[in-house]
Amino acid sequence: MHITPLPAGFGVSIDGLDLRRADPAVTEQLRAALLEHGLLVIRDQSLTPQEQVAATRLFGSLETFPTMRGQIDGMPEIFRVASRPEDGHVEVGRYWHSDGSFREDPTPISFWYSVARSEQGGDTLFTDLQRAWSELEPEIQQEFAGLNTAHRNGVVHPLMLRHPMTGVPALYLNLGLTAGVLGHSPQHSQALMQAVERHYSRPGATYRHQWLAGDVVVADNLHVAHKATPISPGQRRILNRTTVRADGVVWGAAA
Structure with a gap:
């Protein structure tokens, strides 16, 4: 297994790994890499839905979702997103967000597996929330450190969120589900949310993932945020997403 930093300055690419055969030593390496770098990109996987669930369990216990059109019968752990409604949820997450931020205890880890790739469109953007915080001007950090944001469902989170394992601060904001700043x-x-959105998207701060069939991407939602880009229903793109529960997450030890 080879771990190579991504050019964006956060996240790593992992080669020479079959997630179906990850032993305890490899599992510890994956957990440590995710905790340190925030994002794992693993190409050339071949996972059934059951194998994806098993691979996600390397990082902890899974959340479940209601059965809906386009979802996989008997697999409540998988939230399927797609370009066509018959294949899964469409028009999902086209704004900067971390999955599960609407929960009192936010979803710590998301795991995507690319089932079908599109020829055009549908890339996913990622940005480093910890670097976003560290690159704010000190006076803005001082202002933001005392602020809380409220989701539309009433859940409140600090704008400056410290990682539960490392204590590193992050600029944590869901641009689509946040109702306002308390x-x-x-x-x-x-105005504040628009400023954060611009800061997330600043030049050199994002990684654009162009999906290939068999790709796996794993994100620490408390370290990075992501944003979907448009895709035409004329294209066929399917991502199976699994997520780790806050009360069941297994973190590694950062290098």
Whole structure:
């Protein structure tokens, strides 16, 4: 197994690995790499839905989802996103967010497996939330450190969220589901969220993943955020997503 840093300055690419055969030593390496780098890109996998669930369990216990159109019968652990409604959920997450931020205890880890790739469109963007925080001006950090944001369902999170394992601060904001910043007017909240969105997207701060069939991407949602890009229903793209529960996550030890 070879681990190579991605050019974006966060995340790593992993080669020479078959997730179906990950032994305890490899599992510890994967956990440590995710905790340190925030994002794992693993190409050339061949996973059935059951094998994806098993591979995700290397990082902890899984969340489950209701059965809906386009989802896999008997596999509540898999949330299928797609370009066509008959294949899964469409028009999902086209804004900067971390999965499960609407929960009181946010979803710590997401795992995507590419079932069908599109010829055009449908890339996923990632940005480093810890670097986003560290690259803020000190006076802005001071302002943001005392702020809390409220999701539309009432769940509140600090704008500066410390990682539960490392304590490293991150600029944590869901641009699609956040109703506003507590203690601020709607206008000020909107202006602040727009500023965060621009900061997430600043030049050199993002990694663009162009999906190939068999790709696996694993993200620490408390370290990185992601954003879907448009894709035409004329293209066929399917991603199977599994997520790890906050009360069941197994972190590694960062190098």
